Amino acid sequence: MGSIEINGKKIDVVGSRVLIQNGKVIVDGNTIEDKTSGDFKVVINGYAGDVECVGSVEVNGNVNGDIRCGGDIRVEGNTHGDINCDGSCTCHDVIGYVDSDGYVNLKDKTVKVKLENSDGEDTGRTIELKECPFCGSLNLCISHIDGFPVIICDQCFVEIIGPPTIDMLVEMWNKRNKGK
Numbered sequence: 001m002g003s004i005e006i007n008g009k010k011i012d013v014v015g016s017r018v019l020i021q022n023g024k025v026i027v028d029g030n031t032i033e034d035k036t037s038g039d040f041k042v043v044i045n046g047y048a049g050d051v052e053c054v055g056s057v058e059v060n061g062n063v064n065g066d067i068r069c070g071g072d073i074r075v076e077g078n079t080h081g082d083i084n085c086d087g088s089c090t091c092h093d094v095i096g097y098v099d100s101d102g103y104v105n106l107k108d109k110t111v112k113v114k115l116e117n118s119d120g121e122d123t124g125r126t127i128e129l130k131e132c133p134f135c136g137s138l139n140l141c142i143s144h145i146d147g148f149p150v151i152i153c154d155q156c157f158v159e160i161i162g163p164p165t166i167d168m169l170v171e172m173w174n175k176r177n178k179g180k
Contacts (some may be wrong), residue, residue, distance in 0.1 A: 002046030006033050016049030072102065095126060097141075097153070104139040104155075115142060116168060130174045134158050142166065149154065168178060
């Protein structure tokens with residue numbers, strides 16, 4: 001990581017894991033800013049690992065870890081981990097889950113979803129899905145209903161229950177979106 005801007009104040013930092021909690025900004029276990037009240041506007045310039053905060057965060061670089069925030073998240077790079085935010089999410093490529101209470105805008109118009117088996121266990125596979133052909137959202141998930149795989153759009157709630165294999169279902173979903 002190169003620097004963090006907190007409410008416009010630039011601080012050069014070394015480290016990757018950023019935690020913003022209880023009025024403190026902590027990088028790799030070291031408190032770099034202690035502010036007892038008010039909102040943080042945080043901008044991370046450069047590579048980041050895990051990012052966790054109660055407010056919104058902007059990352060000007062790649063994130064190699066999970067992002068959890070209580071507001072919006074904007075990443076001007078790729079995210080190799082899960083994103084969970086109470087606001088909206090804007091970024092490039094994401095390898096992991098995206099769970100957002102607001103809109104999801106992935107600039108590459110595909111999302112990589114971790115594949116779980118019917119018991120909810122991670123299979124170690126990642127599936128690439130195109131945007132929803134009905135609403136354009138990339139807030140998608142793969143689940144199972146009565147033993148059959150299903151792709152669900154968490155924005156417009158359309159779902160497609162597929163043939164017996166995930167691969168066939170993904171092919172159907174992505175072809176259905178052809179031309180978008």
